[in-house]
Amino acid sequence: MTLIRLYIDKDVIDYPQVASIRSRINLPAIIVEDVRQVYKKISSSPDPVQAGKETLLLTKNMGAFIRDCPGTSYYKCCGYKILHIGTFCIMDCSYCILQSYFHPPILQFFVNHRDMMAELDLTLSEKKINRIGTGEFTDSMIWELWTNLSNTLVSRFSTQANSVLELKTKTTAVGNLKNLQHNKKTIISWSLNTEKIIYSEERNTSSLSARLKAARKCESWGYPLAFHFDPMFIYDGCENDYKQVVKQLFSHVSPENIVWISLGTFRFMPSLKPLIQQRFSDSKIVYGEFIPGIDGKMRYFKPLRIALYKKMVRWIKDIAPDVVIYFCMEDDEVWEKSLCFIPSEPDGISDMLDKSAAKHCNLISC
């Protein structure tokens, strides 16, 4: 996806970040009095999702930079924190929830980094382990093209020992990480899927082997790693395909350097279905056996989820018995039947992941 338009909120025109980004983007900038003008323009275009991916808005984050990952009461949540650096993505995954999450969906990069760092300083001064990621409302590494964000964040996290930063991506844009002083406080993680899904559903993303090669590079630079099999899809032959991905993963990186692996099957708000049908008419992902979950999202019928999870856990544990595996937003039954234990309430998953982070990233356990 190529950027076509660059908008700059007039309130941030003099921010140092803006000059730096402009020098790397060969586009005339349009200064806007009110960012709502840009939102309106995107919303009224024939394909707002496409338009949003081609339009970059440099603006301020008016809300909190650090937020709790939105969980729901019924499904078990891991207590993750989101560092809200920007929104949306230049890649184009059919299943991406962000297509219907933002109104409108638009690439925004928040340039009020002084505010961001102040908030981060506060959080990092807490005497507790925080797992903080930038890959929830965007891909963590797409911004490498135009910004020095990873440099700023990796350096900041390297100077403390309570918390970890997770940079989650589907790209191979890791070159800038090579010479950074990270002190193992930054985990580089990849979302993994089968070649079939990457080919048919993840437009403009890197291939599986490219992602794993990038992971191997990061491992060689001393970074702890993580992997997310999320969302997994159930289709004819999926089990064999996912088994191959697991094999490939461990042929590239060592289990000892993996902080955690998460598993999650495809789930979506009902409003995403017509969007996928319209934008990805060849995609079959919405024709699985879905039921409405307790949180209103459509999920694969539970016995189908459990069957796939059980196998994934076995394949991973066969090669890497000590690696920490967790589920994103699943219930007790899924945990019990797939991983043979139910994390204690309220902080079982959080404690388990904190411990793994402490071990792999040399954190001071508080």
Next chain:
Amino acid sequence: MPAMNILFKHKNTALEKINLKDTQFCITTRNDIEELAASIKETGLINPPILFKKESSFSIICGFRRIKACIYLGLSYIDARIVDADSIMGCISLAITDNTFQRDLNLVEQSRAISLLLTCAEEKNLEKPSGLEKPSGLEKPFGLEKPFGLEQIFGQLGLPASLLIIKKIEKISHLSEKIQNHIISGIISLPIALELEKLTFNESDIFADIIINLKLGLNRQKELITLVKEIALKNDITIKEVLQDESIGEILIKNEDKDRKEKQKALRLYLRKKRFPAIFKAENRLSEKIKSLKIGAGIKLVPPVNFEGNTFALNFFFKNFEELKIRKASMDKMLNNPATKEIFPI
């Protein structure tokens, strides 16, 4: 109503000179002429049809039913207004306003009118508006004051003035006559018509047959179309292949004795089984298990909806204390049955 400054020549015209096969400007969907013929017989032709000369004959712009009624009455000549048809848009606007300013058009008539206007503009290679497949920069219709956005033109001609609605209604003109007739009779609604328009004539006609045969309500119609489409997409087969499956044929044709409700239920079950095989199987298995517990009357074990949650419910129905005691005994019996434990996932 827009000002119309159109010059007509009144002419006594031979009916045999009127080309009834040219229905280019026909908006009406009504074919009944008996009542109209009786009225013409009684009071004469008050509102003369409008024609235009095309080679050696006349084509009809307005008055298709009036002319048929006159032929039905055995007349040879009628009084008609003849326009100089150098503007096709003028003819179209006459054809539309002649209908819209007399009565409300049904959806099929509206779609014909919209389609006529858009086709005319398309032939003139005018610019396409966003959101419409056909162009908008229409030639100024007869007598209409300064236009003109597309919405204004449609509005001035008595048609819906919203582009979104125009776009939807226009699609009806792409449907088969059979489906258009069901739209007129109110059996098929606009949302369903729009779903059917995405299919081939053959596929949409098969759907229409099922809808008529089983007298499906709106929600059931939607469910039927969604299930069939998704089964086709999921299994890489055509909609026709899904609909022409032997089992559906059996449900619809062979079991003619079954009443409609039963057929509706059987079809729905069959399609759900095809679309959600694992869910269907699990539901059946659980239902068999619960049945095998023989819990007895007045108690109902309700599993979590869609097996997603973990909360079961046990409903008791009783009219008095004695019945409550009986229910309790049934529940105790159920709890002592080792098979009961198997119902619960963890």
